[in-house]
Amino acid sequence: MPRPRVREETPLPIRDGVAPSYLWLPEGQWPNMLAFLVERYPAVSEASWRERMAKGEVVDNDGKPLTPESRYRRGMRIFYYRELEQAETPIPFEEEILFQDDHLVVVDKPHFLPMIPSGRFLHETLLVRLRKKLGIEDLTPIHRLDRETAGVVIFSSNIASRGRYQSMFQKRVVQKEYEALAPRLEGVEFPFTYRSRMVDGDKFFVMKEEPGEPNSETVIDVIEHRPDGNTLYRLWPHTGRQHQLRLHLASLGIPIINDAFYPVALPCKQDDVSSPLKLLARAISFADPLTDEIRRFESRRTL
Structure with a gap:
């Protein structure tokens, strides 16, 4: 019989697949809670905050509704529902559930679908879609893929x-295998290992390399050379730095096809889904910590 699932309690329930957001109030002086919220979130109007508060959708850690005149107290935790000022554009690609048991849900994610609510995405995210589809409120990703990356x-x-x-x-005992379509790399013997020191870039959303002790490592091999001059590569990241595979291939002079970040960050394409990044999380394997069974899950997508 399946083990009953117990939801982590918060003062506000999950609503339409979306969990409430929370915030620890920082150091500062504001005359009341409304003044703080309006300054903290300039994209949300004062009228919107007043409406949410009137509906009891902004509460403290004990679930007590906050009003516009509630006193601001540093260190207090508040909960609220995140809402978008503009309607989301539907992402026209579907996820596929590859496996499900009492502990895990393994999903084949499409390109362009964000993992979790962030920025201009709320309902059009993998987490919220799955919560609605499966009815599992406690669903939580235990690792992440970029919005632009597809796969397991x-x-x-x-x-x-x-x-x-x-x-x-955390212990890096999971084996991840990726595929990437990029220009052909000449003058090297495959497979080979690429290492570099990755640090935050000059723009908040990109990484860069600098001299020093390597902190990232990727094994690169060839699956096939294609007639158009591009090559399908197999990649095994031995570390999990943000954008590691994208930066490593760009640094080798073979940026992944349709990469809008590397080697140069291009203007945001907004809702244009015509040119997906040619990067796929092909497979993931590990020894199950509950049973010691070797598990392997593979994407059904192709590049």
């Missing part, structure tokens, strides 16, 4: 076992 990603559906699965990624 794993969610935990059971709080009791979540830590065991999360620790696999």
Whole structure:
């Protein structure tokens, strides 16, 4: 019989697949809660905050509704529902569930679909879609893929076992295999290992390399050379730095096809989904920490 799932309690329930957001109030002086919220979130109007408060949708850690005149107290935690000022554009690609049991949900994510609510995405995210589809409020990703990357990603559906699965990624005992389509690299013998020191770039959303002790490592091999001059590569990241595969291939002079960040960050394409990044999380494998069974899950997508 399936083990019952217990949802992590918050003062506000999950609503239409979206969990409430929370914020620890920082150091500062504001005459009341409304003044703080209007300054903290300039994209949200004062009228919107007043409406949310009137509906009891902004509360403290104990679930007590906050009003516009509520006193601001540093260190207090507040909960609220995140809302978008403009309607989301539907993302016209569907995820596929590859596996599900009492502990895990393994999903084949399409390109362009964000993992979790962020920025201008709320309902058009993998997490919210899955919560609505499966009715599992406690669903949580235990690792991430970029919005632009497609492929296998794993969610935990059971709080009791979540830590065991999360620790696999922290201990780097999970084997990840990617595929990337990029220009042909000449003058090297495959497979080979590329290492570099990655640090935050000059723009907040990109990374860069600098001299020093390497902190990132990728094994690169060839799957096939294609007639158009591009090559399908197999990549095994031995570390998990943000944008690691994208930066490594760009640094080798073979940026991944349709990469809008590397080697040069291009203007945001907004809702243009015509040119997906040619990067796929092909497979993931590990020894299950509960049973010691070797598990392997593979994407059904192709580049």
